[in-house]
Amino acid sequence: RVSRSIFNLKNWIITVVTCTILLGVFEFIYYTGIREKANIIEENSENIEVISEDSDENSYICTANNNYLYGIKFMVKDYEESGYLKVIITNDETKKVLLQKEERLKNIIDLTDNSVSFYFARELKDSQNMKFNVKIIYENESGKKIAAENDKNQIFNISALYKPNAFLKRMFLCLCIMILSFSVIIVWMTCCRINYKKIYFFAAVSLGILFMLVITPFSIPDEASHIDTAYRLSNKVMFIPDSGLSEASYKRSCDIFTDAGEKRTINLERYRWIYEDGFRNADKNDDLQLTFTADNTNNTYILYYLPGAIGMTIGRVLNLGFLMTIYLGRICSLLACTVLIYHAICKIPFGKSIYTTLTLLPISLQAFASFSYDALVLTVCYVYIAYSIFIAYSDNVKKSEIFSYLFFMMMIALCKGCVYIPLVLIGLVIISNKYNFIRKKWIIFFILTIFLVMVFSMYSETFFEIFSRNPGQAYASQTDRELYSIKYLLSNPTQLIRLFENTIYYKTDFYLETMIGDGLGSLQVSINKITQMFYVIIVILSICSTDDEKICMKIKDKIIIIVSGVLACFLVVLSMLLSWTPVGSKCIEGVQGRYFIPCMPAILIGIKNKMLVYKKNRKPYSALVLSCFFAGIFVICQVVCNVLTI
Numbered sequence: 001r002v003s004r005s006i007f008n009l010k011n012w013i014i015t016v017v018t019c020t021i022l023l024g025v026f027e028f029i030y031y032t033g034i035r036e037k038a039n040i041i042e043e044n045s046e047n048i049e050v051i052s053e054d055s056d057e058n059s060y061i062c063t064a065n066n067n068y069l070y071g072i073k074f075m076v077k078d079y080e081e082s083g084y085l086k087v088i089i090t091n092d093e094t095k096k097v098l099l100q101k102e103e104r105l106k107n108i109i110d111l112t113d114n115s116v117s118f119y120f121a122r123e124l125k126d127s128q129n130m131k132f133n134v135k136i137i138y139e140n141e142s143g144k145k146i147a148a149e150n151d152k153n154q155i156f157n158i159s160a161l162y163k164p165n166a167f168l169k170r171m172f173l174c175l176c177i178m179i180l181s182f183s184v185i186i187v188w189m190t191c192c193r194i195n196y197k198k199i200y201f202f203a204a205v206s207l208g209i210l211f212m213l214v215i216t217p218f219s220i221p222d223e224a225s226h227i228d229t230a231y232r233l234s235n236k237v238m239f240i241p242d243s244g245l246s247e248a249s250y251k252r253s254c255d256i257f258t259d260a261g262e263k264r265t266i267n268l269e270r271y272r273w274i275y276e277d278g279f280r281n282a283d284k285n286d287d288l289q290l291t292f293t294a295d296n297t298n299n300t301y302i303l304y305y306l307p308g309a310i311g312m313t314i315g316r317v318l319n320l321g322f323l324m325t326i327y328l329g330r331i332c333s334l335l336a337c338t339v340l341i342y343h344a345i346c347k348i349p350f351g352k353s354i355y356t357t358l359t360l361l362p363i364s365l366q367a368f369a370s371f372s373y374d375a376l377v378l379t380v381c382y383v384y385i386a387y388s389i390f391i392a393y394s395d396n397v398k399k400s401e402i403f404s405y406l407f408f409m410m411m412i413a414l415c416k417g418c419v420y421i422p423l424v425l426i427g428l429v430i431i432s433n434k435y436n437f438i439r440k441k442w443i444i445f446f447i448l449t450i451f452l453v454m455v456f457s458m459y460s461e462t463f464f465e466i467f468s469r470n471p472g473q474a475y476a477s478q479t480d481r482e483l484y485s486i487k488y489l490l491s492n493p494t495q496l497i498r499l500f501e502n503t504i505y506y507k508t509d510f511y512l513e514t515m516i517g518d519g520l521g522s523l524q525v526s527i528n529k530i531t532q533m534f535y536v537i538i539v540i541l542s543i544c545s546t547d548d549e550k551i552c553m554k555i556k557d558k559i560i561i562i563v564s565g566v567l568a569c570f571l572v573v574l575s576m577l578l579s580w581t582p583v584g585s586k587c588i589e590g591v592q593g594r595y596f597i598p599c600m601p602a603i604l605i606g607i608k609n610k611m612l613v614y615k616k617n618r619k620p621y622s623a624l625v626l627s628c629f630f631a632g633i634f635v636i637c638q639v640v641c642n643v644l645t646i
């Protein structure tokens with residue numbers, strides 16, 4: 001099939017058109033933003049030590065105070081048009097010639113301020129504190145001397161020129177090559193009619209890598225604390241002794257960060273940081289130091305940080321620097337989530353298009369390519385729903401699949417303070433369809449019951465604190481404002497209803513936008529309305545069935561699945577009402593659309609029916625994946641454009 005597709009003219013036309021469109025987009029971004037930002041030249045005056053002073057030759061030693069040295073600038077006056085200026089710049093330590101150039105003065109002088117500038121062929125990346133020797137030779141027929149603009153002993157008022165954003169061109173070129181390569185591969189996979197599941201896997205991994213590059217470390221909500229928690233687990237994997245302190249652990253000195261708050265914004269400084277430090281290795285003699293380390297395990301189980309911790313451990317064993325270690329952790333998280341979602345798509349008997357579409361939303365891809373435990377929370381919920389429906393409607397269920405189902409149910413119970421525990425109710429679908437099977441395997445469900453009791457006992461203290469809290473006993477940590485309590489809300493039911501009513505009325509648009517991906521990073525990068533509507537249309541199309549897709553769900557099963565998803569959404573909102581919303585607020589605060597993503601498959605699969613069907617045996621799976629892929633590419637371009645406008 002692949003060999004036949006190579007000689008198919010239609011495939012080549014599609015590939016050429018795709019590349020042409022992408023190259024046009026790249027050219028637009030380059031000429032409207034990249035080129036202008038990359039060519040910015042900054043000027044800084046330097047302290048100059050005069051070595052010699054002559055009418056025809058002058059030498060100076062200058063010290064650069066920044067990286068990316070790009071040239072020098074100096075003032076002249078009383079010049080002759082016939083004069084020639086020769087400049088030789090060498091590294092004072094290595095004696096390497098950095099610039100040697102001779103020009104006629106009238107061709108290079110800026111008449112607005114009588115200045116002359118000379119530029120290197122390429123900026124010097126590591127020029128900070130570097131000493132360079134500047135030799136300036138003026139030649140003319142009359143032997144007239146060039147005077148200085150000031151009245152001091154300096155012959156020339158020299159300034160250093162820097163080009164700090166030149167790296168943008170190289171980074172943008174690498175990004176364009178990656179996007180073009182991934183796009184050509186996925187177009188050919190589609191043209192060759194390769195199984196849509198494999199196309200999905202490639203699309204998810206490639207988009208995840210691209211999102212990982214443009215969404216910089218620490219810019220995802222609370223990623224600094226997630227990195228710390230994964231680092232703690234990495235220490236355990238490497239058998240590094242625990243510090244015995246709840247707020248401190250051992251880290252390599254290169255892994256200690258104190259400026260995570262400053263790096264939450266995606267901007268040119270963050271991209272420059274990646275460009276400069278991305279491929280640096282750690283010092284071989286880098287000792288472990290005891291330092292503050294956050295711990296998020298009070299809100300979730302430590303196992304949710306395992307993929308990131310594995311990547312971190314590999315980076316530390318290979319003696320990689322901080323950024324490479326972070327990116328290895330992100331890659332492991334992306335691969336773990338993508339593999340599990342791929343497995344869920346293979347298992348679930350119907351609703352596969354819903355899974356592929358929801359997991360290719362920008363907000364899902366951002367989570368997959370980060371240290372946030374939200375990535376595995378989303379993945380675990382999706383896999384659990386897939387196993388629930390598979391067991392309920394499959395005639396051949398293995399013991400390993402039952403234990404997998406129980407394992408993922410356990411994982412749901414151990415995350416986010418049990419807010420997604422209503423999804424466990426989907427197991428009632430199994431009871432209604434597999435009563436005889438359950439009776440034979442009663443011991444498994446007996447073990448499950450015991451486990452659920454243990455889970456609730458683990459959170460019993462938290463539940464007791466929430467339900468026994470009196471008004472005025474809890475305050476928000478960031479604002480010191482009083483929080484709502486269960487007792488207060490039950491005694492004021494009208495206010496509770498009004499809170500939910502206002503939240504639905506004022507916040508629904510925000511929830512839908514952030515569920516798709518508006519506000520990537522720390523709610524910083526906006527996606528335009530057209531892209532948002534495109535994703536909404538794709539999600540709606542994913543609900544439609546195909547002619548050969550067997551949907552045999554009973555009405556009561558659909559009700560169970562939809563109610564479980566809606567209850568989970570309700571608990572998410574209720575949890576933020578009790579833990580984040582100050583008394584007197586107009587709406588429930590702190591809720592984002594991404595919190596509802598784990599519940600969406602249950603709701604959308606419940607809506608799926610035989611009325612919305614693709615006719616003529618059309619299977620839109622590959623088309624939906626391809627649409628999500630190129631929509632994701634467009635979102636990545638929007639992220640880059642957003643950074644260029646800051």
